[in-house]
Amino acid sequence: MSDxxxxxxxxxQAEESRNPFGWIAMGIMIFMMMAMVWASSAAKKPNRLxxxxxxEMMLKRVMSTRSLQKSVxxxxxxxxxxxxxxxxxxxxxxxxxxxxxxxxxxxxAMLYAEMRTVRKEPVPxxxxxxxxxxxxxxDRAFAEIYASEKLTKDQATKLTTGFPKGxxxxxxxxxxxxxxxxxxxxxxxxxxTRTAMGLGIITAAAFPFFAxxxxxxxxxxxxxxxxxxxxLGIPLATLTLPDADRLAVRASQILFTFLLLQLVVGGIVxxxxxxxxxxxxxxxAGLLTIVAVFVLQKLKIAGKGIxxxxxxxxxKTLGRDIVIGIMGFIAEFPIAMMLAVFxxxxxxxxxxxxxPATEELLKHHDVRTVLPILIAGSIVAPFWEEIVFRxxxxxxxxxxxxxxxxxxxxxxxxxxxxxxxxxxxxxxLAFVGAASCTLGQYTRSLVPGMVMHCLHxxxxxxxxxxx
Numbered sequence: 428m429s430d431x432x433x434x435x436x437x438x439x440q441a442e443e444s445r446n447p448f449g450w451i452a453m454g455i456m457i458f459m460m461m462a463m464v465w466a467s468s469a470a471k472k473p474n475r476l477x478x479x480x481x482x483e484m485m486l487k488r489v490m491s492t493r494s495l496q497k498s499v500x501x502x503x504x505x506x507x508x509x510x511x512x513x514x515x516x517x518x519x520x521x522x523x524x525x526x527x528x529x530x531x532x533x534x535x536a537m538l539y540a541e542m543r544t545v546r547k548e549p550v551p552x553x554x555x556x557x558x559x560x561x562x563x564x565x566d567r568a569f570a571e572i573y574a575s576e577k578l579t580k581d582q583a584t585k586l587t588t589g590f591p592k593g594x595x596x597x598x599x600x601x602x603x604x605x606x607x608x609x610x611x612x613x614x615x616x617x618x619x620t621r622t623a624m625g626l627g628i629i630t631a632a633a634f635p636f637f638a639x640x641x642x643x644x645x646x647x648x649x650x651x652x653x654x655x656x657x658x659l660g661i662p663l664a665t666l667t668l669p670d671a672d673r674l675a676v677r678a679s680q681i682l683f684t685f686l687l688l689q690l691v692v693g694g695i696v697x698x699x700x701x702x703x704x705x706x707x708x709x710x711x712a713g714l715l716t717i718v719a720v721f722v723l724q725k726l727k728i729a730g731k732g733i734x735x736x737x738x739x740x741x742x743k744t745l746g747r748d749i750v751i752g753i754m755g756f757i758a759e760f761p762i763a764m765m766l767a768v769f770x771x772x773x774x775x776x777x778x779x780x781x782x783p784a785t786e787e788l789l790k791h792h793d794v795r796t797v798l799p800i801l802i803a804g805s806i807v808a809p810f811w812e813e814i815v816f817r818x819x820x821x822x823x824x825x826x827x828x829x830x831x832x833x834x835x836x837x838x839x840x841x842x843x844x845x846x847x848x849x850x851x852x853x854x855x856l857a858f859v860g861a862a863s864c865t866l867g868q869y870t871r872s873l874v875p876g877m878v879m880h881c882l883h884x885x886x887x888x889x890x891x892x893x894x
Contacts, residue, residue, distance in 0.1 A: 445669050456686065460847070479535060486538060490599060521538070533561060539554055579608060583604040661822050662872070671822070671823040674823035675819070675823050677723065678815045678816075678820050678823070681815050688719070713803045713807035713811070717810055717811055739873035748875045756883055760883060788888060821835065838860065
């Protein structure tokens with residue numbers, strides 16, 4: 428194995444006994460966090476209309492774009508019809524794939540019916556049978572809407588009253604029911620301009636973002652090939668095995684402090700009936716964790732201190748580190764998103780993972796909800812998580828295994844397991860962790876990883892808010 432990917436040899440010193448306490452404590456806490464995620468997933472009522480996310484997003488994009496065009500008007504003259512034709516033509520492929528499943532899956536039948544209706548095509552009755560015969564009243568109401576050419580206002584209201592909130596297939600069905608009852612502006616009210624504009628912004632930004640990412644990857648590949656890009660080595664590279672044990676103790680101290688503060692702050696909010704949202708309580712717990720990180724660095728472990736500066740948290744090369752962190756984010760984000768889609772498809776038989784913060788953002792868009800979540804997720808979490816998983820566990824595990832590769836793999840897997848999104852998102856989360864490890868290895872600093880992590884989380888939140 429090349430010297431580049433091996434751990435630097437520690438200095439020769441008197442033999443010191445090892446202490447596995449930190450590794451055991453970390454393992455117990457990670458297991459407990461995983462158990463809580465699994466218990467939470469098991470407690471959730473399974474979504475019987477899960478799946479077909481790409482088709483649903485395509486339908487949402489088409490309907491939202493049409494809504495936006497109607498709400499703001501158009502100055503494109505004759506080209507407007509051409510644009511709408513191209514927009515509706517994008518539904519042809521999903522329709523042809525959904526027709527195969529429409530007789531067997533209620534979600535596929537719903538999307539198939541909606542897409543054909545949007546294209547002003549009749550819905551064959553045989554593809555509504557699964558909905559007509561369903562034991563769920565909302566499915567039967569759905570089928571009646573799409574089997575009818577016209578509805579009265581009372582019929583439309585009655586049929587859509589029992590539709591569940593928050594599922595786009597039913598939002599689209601409300602639009603169709605109201606339009607069949609003569610309400611031509613239904614889409615403008617139910618599919619908001621903000622949502623339409625948000626999806627438009629996401630779509631427009633995706634192409635240049637992917638293009639810049641491709642250019643960055645080409646530059647990285649070229650520099651690796653000609654040998655001009657070489658790793659400086661990870662912080663805390665020169666360690667003994669007992670030193671690695673100390674890093675595990677410090678990592679477990681920080682993680683335990685974070686979990687304890689969440690419980691304490693949450694308990695105080697509930698016990699004293701404080702007027703704080705869950706996001707505000709979480710942000711407070713996170714900020715207190717950062718305070719604890721600075722306090723803990725002053726405490727020695729078995730006679731030795733572990734300073735933030737020795738872990739790679741420094742402002743000496745701040746400008747360089749910020750630029751590298753931004754470039755790292757642009758490079759990793761598209762791949763992480765593709766891995767998320769791949770993992771969701773591969774593990775579609777499992778409950779699809781979502782972060783509690785994301786679920787909260789989907790429900791509420793007020794400042795008191797959004798701002799604390801952005802602070803906690805985009806500033807606080809990237810700081811202390813990078814210290815725990817890349818500043819402490821990465822070099823510690825690298826010393827244990829004696830090589831960078833296994834240390835990077837294990838620390839990234841632990842990072843993924845510690846998150847509440849669930850198994851379906853472990854692959855992209857582990858990739859984000861590995862990307863941050865790589866930035867640390869090539870810069871000997873944690874700051875690029877912190878910047879990348881911050882931008883990654885912020886972008887996820889922005890996409891959720893826009894869409």
